[in-house]
Amino acid sequence: MTDTSQFFQFREGVLTPIHEASALDVQLEVADSWLVEDGKCRGLQAHLDRFAKWVSEISPACEPSLEEFFARVIEKIPSTGRWFPRIEFHAEAESPHHLYLRLREAPDQLGEVILWTLPEPDPRVSPTVKGPDLSLGMQMRRNAKMHGADEAVILDAEGFVLEGALSSLVWWRGETLCSSSESQPWLPSVTREEVFSIANQMGYATKTERVRPSDLVGLEIWALSSLQGIRAVGDWIDLGSPVGKPIHFEAFNRRLKLLSTSIY
Secondary structure, eight states: OOOOOEEEEEETTEEEEOOGGGGTTSOEEEEEEOOEETTEESSHHHHHHHHHHHHHHHOGGGGGGHHHHHHHHHHHSOSSSEEOOEEEEETTSSTTOOEEEEEOBOOOOOOOEEEEEEEEEOOOSOTTSSSTTHHHHHHHHHHHHHTTOSEEEEEOTTSOEEEESSSEEEEEETTEEEEEOTTSOOOOOHHHHHHHHHHHHTTOEEEEEOOOGGGGTTOEEEEEETTTEEEEEEEETTSSSOOOOOSSHHHHHHHHHTTOEEOO
16 A cells, blocks of 8 residues: 555544654554545444453543544544544653554555465464564564465464454355464454455354364355455465365455444
8 A cells, every 4th residue: 555644643632643753763552543435434443442441441541532533533534535644642752642643545456365284383463463563463464475475374383373464354264254373462443344244244143263274275254354344255365275265255344334423
């Protein structure tokens, strides 16, 4: 994604434009982002709630400012075009000015995704909070691209699938939609919750399980994210065998898009 972002710091109830260089050496403790198309978004409140939960755990004193911050953020998002705003909490910033908005244009919707397995156990320091490992996630994705893939698959120390570097992974075992076990450390995904809810509404069974990549040979697999929604996996280049065809993809993709509502 080309960086054409605008950067703002929340001060005294106002989002003030600042130069991005002023935050280069500050640790990104919490972040959240979502896709907005012509003023519509899916799961916005879930994203804001997730961000608020993480921030309140790190800095309870910041919690009273969040509702006003969220309101100012929504006011900044244009009502036309395709946008991917990111809200940020910088613990090391000058107190009490820890909250930031990065207003970015979103890239185009992509098609099928190709996976590659990261050849080392999960290197993240905080896998259940979005923010501290974002740069690492982007580096893992760059490594995947060097191997002819689009996304890196992260495994735990025992070789079980966790998630993608910057996406959640789900798969179909027959007519049951599956994802990584609740006992494993993965980022709580808004899009995954939406997709599982759609499955329940359509009468499909859902479950979580511990699997190794070899357990997913021949299965329909999806990569999920707030930016790209559902992307069917077309290949997993080091899996050794083909993945399954995207049988359920179209029906779920249509229903997911129907979840978008006005953010204003």
